[in-house]
Amino acid sequence: MSSHVDGNALAGPLSEVFHTDMTTAVCCCDGCGETTTLASEMVYGAHGLVVRCRSCDDVLITIVETPERVVLSFPGVSSVSVERGAPSA
Amino acid sequence: MTDWLVGTVTDVRTETPTGRSLTITVDGWPGNLAGQHLDLRLTAPDGYQAVRSYSIASVGDGPAVQLAVDKITTGEVSPYLVDDVLPGDQLEVRGPLGRWFVWTPEDTRPIQLIAGGSGIVPLIAMARAHAASGSIVPFRLLYSVRSPQDRFFADEIAALESDLFRVDYVYTRSAPEGWATPPGRVTPERISAATIPVSETPGVFVCGPTGFVETVARALVDLGHEPQSVKTERFGGS
Structure with missing residues (x-):
């Protein structure tokens, strides 16, 4: 992949961990305060994924998948808000 | 959790000089909204796996899912889907995925x-x-x-x-x-x-x-x- 994509591409990897579709969740960037749906953020990488704030480019989330585990870290997210009862896909 | 499902390619059409559409019939496919995508996983004989996301051209219920793929010549997956896949071949898919980039008839905006x-x-x-x-x-x-x-x-x-x-x-x-x-x-x-x-x-x-x-x-x-x-x-x- 020669260019970044957007948070829509996280739907599959995150479906392994969360039971609702996380791309419609609203994230608040700890760096600049930008608040938007995860689908609108920028995503880099192919094997490990790095999610960056669309506004200030800070790293919000990293996702590393191994055969046995999915490792999520949230270095730049101050909150994630998920609608109750949201469908899985 | 969205499980991987095995689909069978049931139709292949040339759409452009570098692209074609594929219909994959997937047992257990729950149907999808307009705009959703799926993840497609290919596994090499040595176990190496490549996963790519593809938008879905079809909409609604039923097990038949249509994709359309443009070949990226340096890509790992799209040349296989555009040049090599034939009806009867099996592919692993996971989906439908994503509820943000979707349109439903309840949306009354132009x-x-x-x-x-x-x-x-x-x-x-x-x-x-x-x-x-x-x-x-x-x-x-x-x-x-x-x-x-x-x-x-x-x-x-x-x-x-x-x-x-x-x-x-x-x-x-x-x-x-x-x-x-x-x-x-x-x-x-x-x-x-x-x-x-x-x-x-x-x-x-x-x-x-x-x-x-x-x-x-x-x-x-x-x-x-x-x-x-x-x-x-x-x-x-x-």
Whole structure:
């Protein structure tokens, strides 16, 4: 992949961990305060994924998948808000 | 958790010189909304796996899922899907995925669709859903392609065209003979001239290569569209 994509591409990897579709969740960037749906953020990488704030480019989330585990870290997210009862896909 | 399902390729069609559509019949597929995607996983004999996301052109219930893929010559997965896959072959898929870049008939805003190349795929699903639902909200499509033969779903788009579904093309490299505008990329002027105006507060869906999407989204916001009314899906590439 020669260019970044957007948070829509996280739907599959995150479906392994969360039971609702996380791309419609609203994230608040700890760096600049930008608040938007995860689908609108920028995503880099192919094997490990790095999610960056669309506004200030800070790293919000990293996702590393191994055969046995999915490792999520949230270095730049101050909150994630998920609608109750949201469908899985 | 969304499980991996095994699908069987049941139809393959050449759409453009570098792209084709595939229909995969997937037992257990729950149906999908217009604009959703799936993840497709290929496994090599040595166990190496590659996963890619593909938008879904089909919409609604039933086990048949249609994708359309443009070949990235340096890619790992798309050359296989465009050049090698045959009916009867099996592919692993996971989905449907994503509930953000979707259109449902409950949305009563006018809708502007803007596609670059194979970015038409989720947008044709929306046009199909619009036609199938009998929705009377106006739809309009602006479709940017290199040349007339690079249009995916050209005959179907022509058949869907109506007062409620207007279609405009931008040709970036070669236009049909007698075409009013010389070939060139989408510009703010072209977008302004061939899309639903801001005054009608449309919802806008933009899908295509990352550079295309970012150019178009910036132009739309500059024209006065609210950023929240512009939904984008980037598939990377050039």
